[in-house]
Amino acid sequence: MTKMWTTKSFLTKTKRGNIIKIVREHYLRDDLLCGSGACNVCPHKDDELVLEEKPESICTLFDYPHYLILDTNVVLHQIDVLEEDALKNVIILQTVLEEVKHQNTAMYQRLLEIINNKKRRFYSFVNEHHKDTYIEREPGEKQNDRNDRAIRKACAWYETHLSICSVDGKFPKIVLLTDDENNRKIAVEEGIVCCTAKDYVENVTGAIGLIDKLSKNVIPETCSRDALYPAHLTPSQIHEGIRNGKLYQGTYRASRDNFLEGTAVVNGFEKPILLQGHIGINRAVDGDTIAVEIFPEEEWRRPSDIVLEDKADDPGDQLEEEAVLLKVAEPVDKSDEEVTPTGKVVGIIRRKWRQYCGILMRSKFPGAVRHLFTPAEKTIPRVRIETRQSDVLAMQRILVALDSWPRNSRYPLGHFVRALGPIGNKDAENEVILLEHDVPHARFSEAVLACLPPNDWTIPEEEIKKRVDLRSECICSVDPPGCTDIDDALHAKALPGKTGDGLKRYEVGVHIADVTHFVRPNTALDKEAASRSTTVYLVGRRIDMVPDLLSSNLCSLRGGEERLAFSCVWEIDENANIIHTKFHKSVIKSAAAMTYEEAQIAIDDKSRNDKVASSLRILNALAKKLNRKRLDNGALSLSSPEIRFQMDSETHEPVEVAAKKILETNSMVEEFMLLANISVAEKLAAEFPQCAMLRRHPAPPPANFSTFLKAAKQQVR
Amino acid sequence: MPGPDLLSSQGLRLDGRRPNELRRIQCKLGVFTQPDGSAYLEQGNTKVLAAVYGPHQAAKSKSLQDSVVVNCQYSMATFSTGERKNRPRGDRKSQEMSMHLRQALMAAIKTELYPRSQIDIYVEVLQADGGAYCTSVNAATLALIDAGIPIKAYVIACTASLAWKDGEPEPLVDVSHVEEAAGGVVLTVASMPSTGAIGLIEMSHRLHMDYFDTVLSRAMQGCKDIEVILDKVVREHLAEGWTKSDDAITI
Numbered sequence: 001m002t003k004m005w006t007t008k009s010f011l012t013k014t015k016r017g018n019i020i021k022i023v024r025e026h027y028l029r030d031d032l033l034c035g036s037g038a039c040n041v042c043p044h045k046d047d048e049l050v051l052e053e054k055p056e057s058i059c060t061l062f063d064y065p066h067y068l069i070l071d072t073n074v075v076l077h078q079i080d081v082l083e084e085d086a087l088k089n090v091i092i093l094q095t096v097l098e099e100v101k102h103q104n105t106a107m108y109q110r111l112l113e114i115i116n117n118k119k120r121r122f123y124s125f126v127n128e129h130h131k132d133t134y135i136e137r138e139p140g141e142k143q144n145d146r147n148d149r150a151i152r153k154a155c156a157w158y159e160t161h162l163s164i165c166s167v168d169g170k171f172p173k174i175v176l177l178t179d180d181e182n183n184r185k186i187a188v189e190e191g192i193v194c195c196t197a198k199d200y201v202e203n204v205t206g207a208i209g210l211i212d213k214l215s216k217n218v219i220p221e222t223c224s225r226d227a228l229y230p231a232h233l234t235p236s237q238i239h240e241g242i243r244n245g246k247l248y249q250g251t252y253r254a255s256r257d258n259f260l261e262g263t264a265v266v267n268g269f270e271k272p273i274l275l276q277g278h279i280g281i282n283r284a285v286d287g288d289t290i291a292v293e294i295f296p297e298e299e300w301r302r303p304s305d306i307v308l309e310d311k312a313d314d315p316g317d318q319l320e321e322e323a324v325l326l327k328v329a330e331p332v333d334k335s336d337e338e339v340t341p342t343g344k345v346v347g348i349i350r351r352k353w354r355q356y357c358g359i360l361m362r363s364k365f366p367g368a369v370r371h372l373f374t375p376a377e378k379t380i381p382r383v384r385i386e387t388r389q390s391d392v393l394a395m396q397r398i399l400v401a402l403d404s405w406p407r408n409s410r411y412p413l414g415h416f417v418r419a420l421g422p423i424g425n426k427d428a429e430n431e432v433i434l435l436e437h438d439v440p441h442a443r444f445s446e447a448v449l450a451c452l453p454p455n456d457w458t459i460p461e462e463e464i465k466k467r468v469d470l471r472s473e474c475i476c477s478v479d480p481p482g483c484t485d486i487d488d489a490l491h492a493k494a495l496p497g498k499t500g501d502g503l504k505r506y507e508v509g510v511h512i513a514d515v516t517h518f519v520r521p522n523t524a525l526d527k528e529a530a531s532r533s534t535t536v537y538l539v540g541r542r543i544d545m546v547p548d549l550l551s552s553n554l555c556s557l558r559g560g561e562e563r564l565a566f567s568c569v570w571e572i573d574e575n576a577n578i579i580h581t582k583f584h585k586s587v588i589k590s591a592a593a594m595t596y597e598e599a600q601i602a603i604d605d606k607s608r609n610d611k612v613a614s615s616l617r618i619l620n621a622l623a624k625k626l627n628r629k630r631l632d633n634g635a636l637s638l639s640s641p642e643i644r645f646q647m648d649s650e651t652h653e654p655v656e657v658a659a660k661k662i663l664e665t666n667s668m669v670e671e672f673m674l675l676a677n678i679s680v681a682e683k684l685a686a687e688f689p690q691c692a693m694l695r696r697h698p699a700p701p702p703a704n705f706s707t708f709l710k711a712a713k714q715q716v717r
Numbered sequence: 718m719p720g721p722d723l724l725s726s727q728g729l730r731l732d733g734r735r736p737n738e739l740r741r742i743q744c745k746l747g748v749f750t751q752p753d754g755s756a757y758l759e760q761g762n763t764k765v766l767a768a769v770y771g772p773h774q775a776a777k778s779k780s781l782q783d784s785v786v787v788n789c790q791y792s793m794a795t796f797s798t799g800e801r802k803n804r805p806r807g808d809r810k811s812q813e814m815s816m817h818l819r820q821a822l823m824a825a826i827k828t829e830l831y832p833r834s835q836i837d838i839y840v841e842v843l844q845a846d847g848g849a850y851c852t853s854v855n856a857a858t859l860a861l862i863d864a865g866i867p868i869k870a871y872v873i874a875c876t877a878s879l880a881w882k883d884g885e886p887e888p889l890v891d892v893s894h895v896e897e898a899a900g901g902v903v904l905t906v907a908s909m910p911s912t913g914a915i916g917l918i919e920m921s922h923r924l925h926m927d928y929f930d931t932v933l934s935r936a937m938q939g940c941k942d943i944e945v946i947l948d949k950v951v952r953e954h955l956a957e958g959w960t961k962s963d964d965a966i967t968i
Contacts, residue, residue, distance in 0.1 A: 020799040024895065025740065025761050025846070027733035094725075112726065124726065129733035447884070524884060 028131040034161055035091070035123035036067070038171050041164070050123035055089040055172055060203045061195060062175055067091055069155050071178035072099040072147070074197045077217045079110050080401060080417055081197070086207035088121045089172075091158065094128045095150045127154040148183045151176070155192045175200075179217070209416075212387040215403040216413040227407040229282050233347035238291040241346075247291045248273070249349060254286040254379035258308040264292050264343075270703065274303055274340040282345040283405040285412065286379040287352035294343040302338040310382055353402040355417055356380055357432040360393045373400050373414065376432055383414040397421055397428045399435065426653075430538055439536050441543045444528065451525035452549050453518060459562055463517075464587050470567065471589040474611040475511060477557050478669050480644075480660075481595040484552035485535070487513045489590050490672055492618040495571065503574040506618055510676040511565040511588050513555040519546065539645045539654050559593035568676045576625035581679050599665040620664060623671040630674070723880035723896055724887060731895050732761075736880070739891045739939060742946050744856075746863045746954040752839075754864025758856040761893060762846035767856035768839045769864040775835035785831035789819040791853060793842040814850060817917055821854050821907035824916035825872035826861065836866060847894035848876045854907050855943060862951055871947065872916055874907035875939035877932045879924065886928050888935035890942075897921075906936040910944045913937075 033042040037053030055065045068090045075082065075096055082090075092115060101108040115122045127133040133154045137146040155176050162171040176194035178184050187194045201214055233241065241247030250264030250273065262281055263272035273292055275281050284290050358375035361382075371390055373383040383400055387393060397420040405412035420435075421428025434441045470491075477489040488510060495505040519526050529546050536543040544551050557563050565588045571580040592612050594602070602613045603620055631637065646656035684692040724730060734740070740761030749755040752768035759765075775786050791814040793804050804811065818840065826836070838860065840853045854874035861868055876892045878901045889896065892903050902924045907917040924932065 018800060022799055023762060023846075025732045025893065027741075029733060094727075115726070126725070126727050126729060126733075129729060522884075 026134075027129060028134050029126075029129050030131050032126050032130045034158065035125060036162060036172070038162055041161075050118075050121055051089050051091070051172075052121060054170075058086065058204050058206060059200055060205060061200065062173070062193070065170075065172040066175045066193075067158070067172050068200075069093065069151065069158070069174055069176045070096060071151055071176065071180060071183060072096045072103075073179045074177045075100050075111055076104060076107055077179065077215045077403070078197050078201075078213075079107055080213040080215065080415065081201055081210060082114055083110065084207065084210055084213060085120070086204060086210050090120075090122045091154075091174075092122055092124045093151055093154050094124065094126045095147050095154070097124060098128075099147060125154065127157075130157075133157045148180065148186075151178075152183070152187050152190060152192055155187070155194075156190065159192070209389060212385075212389065212416040214386075215401070215415050216386070217403050228278070228410060229407045230279060230346075231407060232282070233291065235347075235349075238347045238349060241291065241293075247293055247346060248343075250290060250292055252281075252284040252286060252288045252290045252345070254281075254284075254381075255303075256378050258304060258306065259310045259381065260308055261304060262286075263303075264290060264345075266292060266294075269294075269341050271340050274301060274342045275345060276301065276304075276342065280342075280344040283407075283412070284345045284348065285351070285353065285381065285402070285405075286377075289349040289352065290345050291347040291349055292343045293346045294341055297341075300339050300342045302340060351402075354438075355399050355401045355435070356383070357397060357399055357420065357435050358383075359423060360385075360387075360390060360396070360398055362390050362394045372411065373398070375400075376436060382411050384409065384411040385414050385416055387416050393419060395422055397423055397425075397432055430541060433538065434536075434543070439543060440532050441536070444547050445524065447524035448528045449547060451520075451523045452547055453554065455549065457554060459564060459587060463564070466585070467564070468567070468584045468586040470509070470511070470565075470586045471562060473509070473588070474591045474615055475509070475557075475588050476592040476594060476599075476612050476616070477559070477590055478594050478596055478599045478665055481597070483595075484556060486556045486558060486590075486593055488669070488673060489557045489565070489588065490615075490619060490669070492615040492622070494618065499573045499579065501573070505579070506572050506574075506622065507569065508572050508619065508622065508672070509567050509569040510672050511557065511567045511586065512676070513557055514564040514566045514585060515546070515550065515555050516566075517564050518550055518554060540647055540652050557588065557590050557593070559590045562587060562589045568679055570675070570679070572622060576622050576629065578679070581683070583680070583683065596663045596665045596669075597661075599668075600663045603665070616665075616668075619672065620668050623668040626671045626675060627667060630671075723878070723889060723899060723901065724882045726882075728882060730880075730889060732893060736887050736889045737935070737938070739875075739942055739946075740893065742943065744859060744947065744950050746859055746951065747958075752860075752864070754860045754862070754866070756856050756859035756863055758852055758859060760848060760852045760855070760891065762844055763848055763852045764842070764844040765849070765852045765856040766841045766843060767853070767860040769836065769857070769860040769866065770839075771836035771864070772831040772834040772866065775833055779835065780833045783832050784828035785826070786835040787819055787823055787826060787828070788835060788837045789815045789822065789840070789857075790838070791815045791818055791840045791842075793845060793849070797842050797845045797849075814853070817850060817907075817919070818853060818857060821872055821874060821916040822857055822861070824907075824914065825858070825868040825870060825909060827867045827869060830867060836861075845894070847892055847897045848905075850905060851875055851891075851907075855947065859947060859951070863954075870909040870911045870914075871944050872907060872909050873940040873943045873947070874905060874917070875936050875943055877904050877906070877936035877939060878902060879928055879932050886931065888928075888932045890935050890939040902932070904932050904936055906933065906940065908937060908940050910937070910941040 033044055033048055035044070035048065036051040037049045051067055055067060057063055057065060068087065070090060070092060075092070081087070092111065097108075097111070100111055114120050115124050127150060133150070135146070135150050135153050137143070155174050158174045162174075173193060176187055176192050177197050177200055178187070178194055179196050179198075184194050184196070198214060201210055204210055238247060242249055248266040248268070250266040252275070253263050253265070253272070255261040255263070260277055260281070262275045262284065264275060265272045273294060275284070275292070356375040356377060358373055361372045361374055363371050369386050369388055369390075371385055371387060373385050375383065383402060385400055393416070399417040399420060400414045401417050402412050402414045420431045473491050474493070475489050475491040477486045479486055490508070490510055492506055492508045495507050497505060499505055519529060525546065532543075532545045535545045535551070546555070554563070557565065565586050567584055567586040567588070569582050569584075570578050572578055599616055602608055603616050605613070642660040644658050644660050645654040646658065647653070648655045681692075681694055685694060724736065729735060742758070742760050744756060744758040746756050747754070748757045748766070749768055752770050754769040756767050757765070758767070772785055775781075779786050790806070791811045792806050793811065795801055795803055818838070822838065838857050840857055842849050842853065851874035854872060858868070858872050875890065878889045878892045878896055880887050880889050880901065897903055901922070903921040904924070905917070905919045906915060908915045
């Protein structure tokens, strides 16, 4: 193959502010494939023919076979449409792929997933390195314009390439989808068939619900007619304002009780800035990074105590009276200590919109397509969506994405993403909880499952040889009842002889399931576990961090089974002073897997004198001494009572809630786990002082208590 | 460690090469008349000049009874990187590079032929865009050949790195600056491809043993590929030289 060679050069600014010129090589190739089944020139292998030879047209606007090429703005805004199975035979240009990656990593990941799904027939074409489609940026040309030109160039190339390479003179045409008016205009002049994503999707036949997923991305500041809200400042105005101290940057937090009130924490002010009313909040949504202008001190108000909910009926695009709110907020006395710095939102620096769960409120007019959506999260305003399936969706929990909030719209605009299930259904409601808290809960992928050992895995002989054999020790585990993922176990025994001070000596060990033996670094399993990072417990359901085979079998230290563990073994004297610590990998065989209650009974039952009971008694006695020491050392003891749900054994419905009983054995296990953590932390800090990562809780700032103090004060009155 | 995305989902590198492709190589022998041998070599945007003086009589204090003294000097031009930076001769980095150069070249030069003599090799990096050391070794080899100093074999240096594609390791040959700066491991090998001997090997970061062999073999393959290209240029240059000297005789 031959390569052509060119260089890209551009100017960039270093951290110190120097301007430097960067020159990069850029190779152009002639061995890149077009991916089309209608081409007999490119040396495709069978699995590289992604695009169909005779793609069936599903759009009435273009009733001939065609491939779609998407502009970046279409991918960024209409990803929900693309994720539907309806659109096929789409060409994603590298220019677009890179722009998407640069602008939004989450979108990029979703796009990659679509491309990797062979059934979807999305072909990613490397136009930037193809000798016929690469273009150089012209002097004075903006990067954006250059990319648009590259996209048009690729469209034109495909058109001619397919016409030359066709077998029988019939070849698929190219349709460019772009929402950029300027790009569309030039494309038409150049003879490229193009249309907007909206026009295309609205004329698609045979895909119900596709239109609902269209994002309504109007540019919010352009709708100045009938504007309800003041315009936001432009990014450069905001930047200027922040730099000369007139504006402040903060994160908007909506009030849970009053939809017309919110706060923003801003540097330089001890109290959060109060933002009130439609105009004061000016289309900020909980979590957004905003620019705030602070009023002069005489206009400062105090937070209202009233509860204000968005009215149930749809008032249309007008703002209601805010007199109630503002009168309450008017400070009676200027010296009132509740008076807070007050301001208004003048611009949005970054939206932090995600997808929201909630329910559809059907419009009062039958047959209407515009409806309101009420999110489950109270801090999120209601959203206007368009759907033709409101009869079905009204009974469902649905997921909605926010698109934009134009000045002339009372509510933000969004679109329907998917239905989660009927309202009140346990699974649907569980799904809502998981989605709202961003808990990854999809099934484990094939790649992850491929990392697992076989179901009948046993410890190989050579692995046992490498480890310390503790199978003969009397090790037991103590966990809550019904626990299947037993990750820790303990043992204790008296040692012969006494210490120098004449105290008794004990050997105590904590054994943690050795998950690292199964989860190797950088495997798919490792990455999945890292992204989940914890096991989530719901009532009656558990979302595992690692697949079931590991979490409740191979890495669960079940009674009577040989398991791999990581052990921390101490020599401890009678007064719970550590004499010696060692760490090693081991093989253990738990003698008993007990519940807290069982362990407590074993300790209390004077008649029991077996090995398990006596080691539990040693542990319990030592734990009490350790606890005392820790508290004397200034440890903070936080008690948060845990609750347990009693489940109906047949229907799996929760029937009762009870506070968990706290037994001595609870704190016994806790104490030794803490001791193991402390010993490991000390060892890490000693061995790897440069990179040991140890956690420390700084003292909480007094401002965190202000809400609590306010509430407490009212109790006193 | 799965480094940053050095390979696109289509299997191309940031500059459009495939993992096993070298950068563009352009070179010229005999660029100067003053030194006994000289060469100019470009590997992509890395550009290096090399000049060789000698063998000539060694200074008394340095001279060795049984072999030649090889003296290397590596330096980088002020303008060789994006940011202008004055690099005084003999700073730590260039000293280290000089020593590494010497080590690689000593492996090839038939040192026993010139007792009590000295060979001076000067290398100047005009533009650095990754793999400056490799290009320097290769340029120095060409300059030695141009000077007519007997060597056992071509000594060629090449780098290799490791990228990840779909969770599978994929070694990259001839690493550019962007790829170097991305933070992955860079393995530098100076070898004599025709004999398989390794004159110098260096690694920038830690790499798991499991992947070492694949990265090393990719670097060695890179050395072989470069040798083929350089050998062709040397032969062309020599052929040109014959015709020219013929002319000189007839005049």
